[in-house]
Amino acid sequence: MRKLALSIFTLFTTACCFSQTDDSLMIRRIADEILLNGKAYDNLHDLTKNIGGRLTASPGFYKAIQWGMKVLQQSGADKAWLQECMVPHWVRGGKDQAVATVSQEKKSLDVIALGNSLGTGAKGITADVIEVKSFNDLESKKDQVRNKIVFYNYKFNPTFINTFQAYVDAVPYRGAGASRAAKYGALAVIVRSMSHSTDNNPHTGSLRYDTTLPNIPAVAIGLKDADWLSDALNTNTVKVSMKTNGHFLPDTIGDNVIGELTGSEFPDQYITVGGHLDSWDPAEGANDDGSGVVQTVEILRTFKALGYKPRHTIRFVLFANEENGLRGGTKYADEAKAKNEKHIFALESDAGSFTPRGFNFGGTPEQVQKVRSWIPLLLPYGVYQINEGGGGADVGPLRTNLSTPVSELLPDSQKYFDYHHARNDVFENVNKRELELGAINMAAFIYLVDKYGL
Ligand SMILES: [Zn+2]
Numbered sequence: 001m002r003k004l005a006l007s008i009f010t011l012f013t014t015a016c017c018f019s020q021t022d023d024s025l026m027i028r029r030i031a032d033e034i035l036l037n038g039k040a041y042d043n044l045h046d047l048t049k050n051i052g053g054r055l056t057a058s059p060g061f062y063k064a065i066q067w068g069m070k071v072l073q074q075s076g077a078d079k080a081w082l083q084e085c086m087v088p089h090w091v092r093g094g095k096d097q098a099v100a101t102v103s104q105e106k107k108s109l110d111v112i113a114l115g116n117s118l119g120t121g122a123k124g125i126t127a128d129v130i131e132v133k134s135f136n137d138l139e140s141k142k143d144q145v146r147n148k149i150v151f152y153n154y155k156f157n158p159t160f161i162n163t164f165q166a167y168v169d170a171v172p173y174r175g176a177g178a179s180r181a182a183k184y185g186a187l188a189v190i191v192r193s194m195s196h197s198t199d200n201n202p203h204t205g206s207l208r209y210d211t212t213l214p215n216i217p218a219v220a221i222g223l224k225d226a227d228w229l230s231d232a233l234n235t236n237t238v239k240v241s242m243k244t245n246g247h248f249l250p251d252t253i254g255d256n257v258i259g260e261l262t263g264s265e266f267p268d269q270y271i272t273v274g275g276h277l278d279s280w281d282p283a284e285g286a287n288d289d290g291s292g293v294v295q296t297v298e299i300l301r302t303f304k305a306l307g308y309k310p311r312h313t314i315r316f317v318l319f320a321n322e323e324n325g326l327r328g329g330t331k332y333a334d335e336a337k338a339k340n341e342k343h344i345f346a347l348e349s350d351a352g353s354f355t356p357r358g359f360n361f362g363g364t365p366e367q368v369q370k371v372r373s374w375i376p377l378l379l380p381y382g383v384y385q386i387n388e389g390g391g392g393a394d395v396g397p398l399r400t401n402l403s404t405p406v407s408e409l410l411p412d413s414q415k416y417f418d419y420h421h422a423r424n425d426v427f428e429n430v431n432k433r434e435l436e437l438g439a440i441n442m443a444a445f446i447y448l449v450d451k452y453g454l
Contacts (some may be wrong), residue, residue, distance in 0.1 A: 002110075013360055015067070023033065027377055027378075027381070027444040027447065029443055030306065030440060030447065031066065031381060033058055033302045033364060034298060034436050034439050037305065038298060039297075039314060039438060039440070040075065040294040040295055040298040040435050040439055041299070041430075043071055043297055043298070045427055047293065048284035048285070048419065050062050051067060052284075053285060054278050055092075055279065055280060055281040056087050056254060057087055057090075057249075057325065057326060058091075059174075061141060063223065064277050068257035068293070068318040069082065070261030071226045071304040072257065072258075072297060073189070073259070075297050075298075075304065076261075076262065076301060076304030076305075077107065077259030078262045079259070079260050080258065080259040081248050081258055081312055082256070083256040083258055083330055083332065083335065084254075085225075085255065085321075085330075086251045086252070087100050087251065087253070087254035087255055087319060087320055087321045087325060087326060088116075088254060089251060089252045090115060090246065090248050090324055091242075091247055091249075092245065092246055093119060093246055096111055096243070096244045096245070097111070098190070098221075098240055098242045098243075099241050101239045102232050102237075102238050102239075107425060109221055110200050110222040110225050111220065111221050112203075113218065113219050113244040114204055114206065114218040114228045115207065115280065115323065116246070116324055117207055117215075117218040117246045118215045118217060119217060120242055120243050120339040124243035125187050125188050125241070125242050125243075127147060127188070127237065127240065128149070128238070129148045129151050129228055129229065129239070130144055130148045130149070131153050131166060131229070131233050132153070133153055134172075135172070135180060136182065138152075145181060146184060148187065149186065149190060149240050150177070150181035150186045150241070151190045151221075152191045153193075153226055153229075154168075154170055154192060155170075156194055156195055157169055158198055158352050162413050163414060164351070164368075166374075167194055167420075167430075170194045170207070171194055173192070173208055176196060177189050177191050177218065178209065178216050178217075178218040180243055181208075181216065183218045187198040188216050188218065189216065189322060190220075190242075191219070191220050191221065191421070192218045192221060193221060194220075195223060195418060195420065195422070196418070197380075197418040197422070198223075198423070199224075200223060200224040201422040203417075203420055203422045204220055204421045205323075206324045211331070219244060223388075225442075234301040246292045247318060248309045254278075254321055254328065256266050256319055256320050256328045256331060257277065257317070257318040257320075258315055258317050258318075259300055259315070260319075261303060261310055261317050263313040264308050264312055264313070264314045265430060266311055268342060269312045269342045269344045270313050270314075270315055270344065271314045271346070271449060272314075272315045272332075272343060272345070273314065273315070273317070273346070273347045273348070273442060273446055274296050274315075274319055274348050274349075274395065275291070275293040275296050275347075275348060276292065276293070276319040276320070276322035276323070276350060277293055277318040277328075278322060278323050278328075279425075280323055280421045282423040282425075283419075283423045283425040283426050284425060284426045284427060285418070285425060286353070286426050286430050287352045287353050287416060287419050287427050287429065288298055288305075288403055288416075288422070288425055289322065291349065291351045291353035291438070292349035292354065292428075294408075294435070295349045295353075295409075295438050296316050296317070296349065296434065296442075297332060298317065298439040299439060299446060303376070304448075305445070308447070311450050313438075317393040322394050322428070326392060326393060326396075326428065329393060332397070336401065336402060337400065337402060342436070343425065344405070344453065345404065345446075346398045346407070347359075347392075347395070347406070347445060347446065348408050348409070349410070350392045350394070351408060352415070352416040352420075353430045353435040353438060354412040354413075354438075355382055355411060355437060356381070356409060356410070356440075357383065357384065357412055358383050358384060358386055359383065359385075359387070359409060360386075360387050360391060360407060361387065361388065361390070361391070361405070362377075362399055363405035365388075367454045368388050370452075370454060371445075374448050378442065379414060381437060381441050390407075390408060392406065409438055411434070418448075
């Protein structure tokens with residue numbers, strides 16, 4: 001506690017010595033515009049309630065592309081266009097179901113098929129369940145797995161303060177669990193949801209099959225049912241009957257939606273800011289990533305409203321297909337490379353709509369130092385840390401292809417995984433002011449990069 005107070009004091013004193021009055025005033029104007037006249041919350045309402053879920057290649061996804069074009073134009077883009085890319089077309093195909101039987105008693109389990117998973121077939125799968133607590137546990141039980149359903153009960157680690165660390169730690173069970181169990185003859189897998197939530201909502205997300213192994217069905221299970229299943233298995237044999245319907249249609253055409261403010265001094269040098277337009281299907285994709293989309297649009301609207309003329313060209317990008325393919329981000333960077341474009345910075349918001357705390361930043365040590373010198377300007381709006389490394393998923397390929405410095409807004413992480421990829425990722429779980437504060441800090445960051453470079 002005392003340490004924190006001391007470091008904030010140090011930042012304030014640093015701020016006074018390096019005070020950039022013009023910058024403070026400009027950022028204050030940005031903040032006032034967003035807090036007084038902001039449209040992000042209304043735009044989010046429109047996107048989530050009038051369009052809803054936006055699984056890549058679904059009808060909602062295509063409606064969202066048209067919506068994105070319209071809001072970028074209305075918010076004052078000098079030009080706006082669609083950048084075509086091929087996208088995967090995975091379909092959930094119906095309601096996912098699982099029923100457990102323990103000594104003649106039946107209990108319905110709250111499950112959802114993992115994205116990219118293949119269905120059970122019309123007859124479904126019925127088999128005894130074997131619980132494993134980790135991949136090591138799976139290896140030690142590999143001879144008992146054949147013809148069973150493997151239940152990965154690996155817990156989201158509560159001791160990580162930043163919940164993204166718990167996600168990184170647990171997500172291999174969702175991503176690779178099916179194939180690792182298929183290797184030993186499992187028929188299907190049930191994966192404990194990646195969440196600390198106190199409800200029972202299952203959390204989907206993509207898996208990746210090892211194509212040399214059978215592509216077995218996979219579902220996520222809500223935490224209460226996961227605990228129930230684990231308890232039941234302690235004393236009984238548990239049989240589960242599962243039915244899922246996931247399948248792929250041929251790849252199809254999707255689009256990144258791009259709006260641009262043309263630079264006054266360096267029109268051929270680009271700053272990108274974005275979020276991803278696609279979402280998972282059980283909900284409205286409000287926090288993931290409707291909030292990043294409307295914050296991106298809000299920055300454009302604000303710069304226009306203030307009459308700000310950027311030195312560099314700023315691109316506002318609503319990326320296609322982050323969730324189950326990253327084809328939009330990949331296409332954007334491939335085209336940038338093919339056209340030999342100079343991208344000086346790219347920023348994404350894809351970690352929820354919550355109170356901003358900082359930014360992850362992937363760049364050289366000198367660039368990190370420069371960005372950290374701006375903290376005093378952001379501190380009044382909540383940002384106090386720049387973490388070295390990282391950046392949003394969609395801007396990652398720019399870093400790989402062109403060594404562009406990349407960054408991601410880092411909001412408070414405590415609530416994000418309560419909603420992430422679950423049926424409660426809805427508009428009602430977004431707070432207007434937190435959403436706006438995120439947009440303010442992002443706009444300020446873009447302004448500082450536009451003015452001083454990296
Ligand atoms: Zn996301």
